Amino acid sequence: MKGKRFFSYEWDAIAGVLAAVAAIVLHLLHIVDEHVIMPIVLVLMALLFINFMRHERNNERTAGQVEQIQRMAAKIKSSLTIPDVVLIGPRQLREANEQFARNMSGEVILFNVCLSMYRTQMLFDMLLRPAIENSQVTSIHFVLDENQKELWQTEVLQKITACNDGSKVREPRWCNLNKNLSFILADTQPEGATEALLSFWGEPFMAQSTEQNVPRYIFHVQAHSELLPHFVELERNCRMRG
Structure with missing residues (x-):
């Protein structure tokens, strides 16, 4: 159970947040300059876009399943005869x-x-x-x-x-x-x-x-x-x- 929960986390999003926090801290400490920060920002944007696309595909799959269930329910309802x-x-x-x-x-x-x-x-x-x-x-x-x-x-x-x-x-x-x-x-x-x-x-x-x-x-x-x-x-x- 714990293993399934562990793999269910959004690790790409977590890694992106940690990287952003680390980059901001290093920049405030003047350890890295903006030339290093920019690639990190671009990588974070790419990760966010990939995460968005994955969820979009899941949403489309879920919507398709819901629509199929609704069609099946409508067929069952139409086949039922209400007694007089x-x-x-x-x-x-x-x-x-x-x-x-x-x-x-x-x-x-x-x-x-x-x-x-x-x-x-x-x-x-x-x-x-x-x-x-x-x-x-x-x-x-x-x-x-x-x-x-x-x-x-x-x-x-x-x-x-x-x-x-x-x-x-x-x-x-x-x-x-x-x-x-x-x-x-x-x-x-x-x-x-x-x-x-x-x-x-x-x-x-x-x-x-x-x-x-x-x-x-x-x-x-x-x-x-x-x-x-x-x-x-x-x-x-x-x-x-x-």
Whole structure:
């Protein structure tokens, strides 16, 4: 280790500095005159130029290697396919919901969600309250099946009213929805691109009991997915029919 460090020193530069110091000292002591100093100066300049050229070649070699690595990284990146939809399981469900709610902005649409999820205060606080109290969200619109009107009046509306900014939740659009899918559609920060959380009624995607249905698996639909325009069109058609 010490031997490698010893040979790694810039000995030509060190020798040049020592020679310059020795020449200056001898000149100050009037041992040598300027006719001797001049060749020493020229030799030092040559050494410095050689040292510069060697480092220049090393820099060019390093730049070439960096450029090659960048090209390889670009090829690898271009070969990777970004998924349109990401499956989220039970262990990540709460974190994914909270993060999605924090990143929401503008108008939020909840289409055909199962209101029995919000019966308990704990699930309401985990699944819906973060969206309501998100200051970047301007309005929340529910598009719901008509058979959920009683649940809305008895289980959900009072909890919404008790929230800060509960007034941003609009009266639901009641429709005849004979569908087993539901989604939350919203613009997300910081890019402002539209994304969605998609879920399906029934097993195995939703855990069902006599009192409530709770999502077990959901799908995070990414901003570049071709599913998003279909969701927008589906919600618009249901509103118009409603």
